[in-house]
Amino acid sequence: MKFESYLSGFVDGEGCFSISFNFRQRLKLGIEVRPSFSISQNKKSLSVLKEIHEFFECGAIRFSRHDQTYKFEIRSITDLVKKVIPHFRKYPLRTTKADDFEKFDRICQLVSANQHRNAEQLEKIIKIAAEMNPSGKRRHPPEKLLSVLGKVKR
Amino acid sequence: MKFESYLSGFVDGEGCFSISFNFRQRLKLGIEVRPSFSISQNKKSLSVLKEIHEFFECGAIRFSRHDQTYKFEIRSITDLVKKVIPHFRKYPLRTTKADDFEKFDRICQLVSANQHRNAEQLEKIIKIAAEMNPSGKRRHPPEKLLSVLGKVKR
Numbered sequence: 001m002k003f004e005s006y007l008s009g010f011v012d013g014e015g016c017f018s019i020s021f022n023f024r025q026r027l028k029l030g031i032e033v034r035p036s037f038s039i040s041q042n043k044k045s046l047s048v049l050k051e052i053h054e055f056f057e058c059g060a061i062r063f064s065r066h067d068q069t070y071k072f073e074i075r076s077i078t079d080l081v082k083k084v085i086p087h088f089r090k091y092p093l094r095t096t097k098a099d100d101f102e103k104f105d106r107i108c109q110l111v112s113a114n115q116h117r118n119a120e121q122l123e124k125i126i127k128i129a130a131e132m133n134p135s136g137k138r139r140h141p142p143e144k145l146l147s148v149l150g151k152v153k154r
Numbered sequence: 155m156k157f158e159s160y161l162s163g164f165v166d167g168e169g170c171f172s173i174s175f176n177f178r179q180r181l182k183l184g185i186e187v188r189p190s191f192s193i194s195q196n197k198k199s200l201s202v203l204k205e206i207h208e209f210f211e212c213g214a215i216r217f218s219r220h221d222q223t224y225k226f227e228i229r230s231i232t233d234l235v236k237k238v239i240p241h242f243r244k245y246p247l248r249t250t251k252a253d254d255f256e257k258f259d260r261i262c263q264l265v266s267a268n269q270h271r272n273a274e275q276l277e278k279i280i281k282i283a284a285e286m287n288p289s290g291k292r293r294h295p296p297e298k299l300l301s302v303l304g305k306v307k308r
Contacts, residue, residue: 005159006248012160012202013167045249048166094160095199 003055008091010048015039015097017104019129021140029152031145033116033125035108037084038073046070056083081112100132123149157209162245164202169193169251171258173283175294183306185299187270187279189262191238192227200224210237235266254286277303 015037022032037059041049049061049072059074074084085105093101107125115121123146130142169191176186191213195203203215203226213228228238239259247255261279269275277300284296 002156002159005156006163006166006245009160009163009165010167010248011163013164041249048248051248091160094164094202094205095195 003051004087004091007052007055008088008093010052011039011088012093012095012097014041017097017100017132019104019107019125019132021126021129021145023140023148028117029119029122030148031122031126033107033111033122034075035077035080035104035111036073036075037080037104038071040064040067040069040071042069056087058083077108077112080108096133103128103132119149119152157205158241158245161206161209162242162247164206165193165242166247166249166251168195171251171254171286173258173261173279173286175280175283175299177294177302182271183273183276184302185276185280187261187265187276188229189231189234189258189265190227190229191234191258192225194218194221194223194225196223210241212237231262231266234262250287257282257286273303273306 016039018036018038020034020036022034023030024032039049039052046061049070053059053061053072056074056079058076058079059072061070061072063070074080085108088101092098107128110116110121110125116125126142126145126149170193172190172192174188174190176188177184178186193203193206200215203224207213207215207226210228210233212230212233213226215224215226217224228234239262242255246252261282264270264275264279270279280296280299280303
């Protein structure tokens with residue numbers, strides 16, 4: 001069985017590509033961009049997460065007390081750009097998650113090239129992220145992020 | 155990309171193996187057993203269901219007004235035994251859904267061999283099904299089915 005293809009199918013159902021933002025005073029533009037690829041499962045299916053963790057050779061599995069699930073997550077921008085994105089280029093997604101992946105890829109390339117430190121590029125990132133499927137509630141809605149960014153730029 | 159492996163990954167996240175029961179007076183034992191394999195998606199990901207439908211060359215896609223989703227479903231016991239079960243034997247599931255699949259397989263083999271028309275075997279089927287992950291609310295709880303069956307047997 002080809003694990004690579006299985007993985008893309010599994011992620012098409014269970015995976016999550018997300019971009020979250022945090023306010024950080026120490027940063028020039030005051031906004032941190034955090035791309036993340038994750039998969040959550042309950043305890044009974046923890047072994048699949050371990051297989052995926054071993055496959056990617058990066059990221060970490062954490063237990064979330066909040067919803068009693070295990071989450072495998074990759075946050076390192078280098079790992080996302082060098083391992084995660086090439087995988088889904090080679091073994092493509094087939095649901096609407098493929099659209100999220102395209103946006104995620106664009107943002108990761110910008111962050112990887114340090115473009116998120118440039119106000120115009122950060123604005124672009126916020127706008128692309130706003131068009132992605134929100135995984136749960138957005139901590140900071142795009143309007144607020146753009147407003148904060150606007151004040152910094154002035 | 156190997157579609158077979160993708161499919162098993164996708165089904166591990168999104169697929170459903172279920173056994174439902176209906177009361178049917180015209181049947182000797184009064185209980186109909188209906189195994190079903192299904193995958194539901196919203197309209198935006200309908201194309202994946204179409205690919206899976208073409209791959210299995212059986213079953214049907216229906217729109218559910220109730221939850222505004224499309225469901226691809228295979229109910230024919232012949233198709234389940236000859237196409238669906240062999241697929242997941244060759245390209246195994248890796249989550250707890252694999253346990254459901256084992257029980258589903260056992261029940262399908264019994265139904266395929268017409269064993270569900272025998273009271274003792276039907277009781278066995280009801281008990282195996284009771285140990286499967288319920289997909290949504292059970293229309294007829296196992297206690298009720300066993301009680302009805304008990305009255306027929308007497």
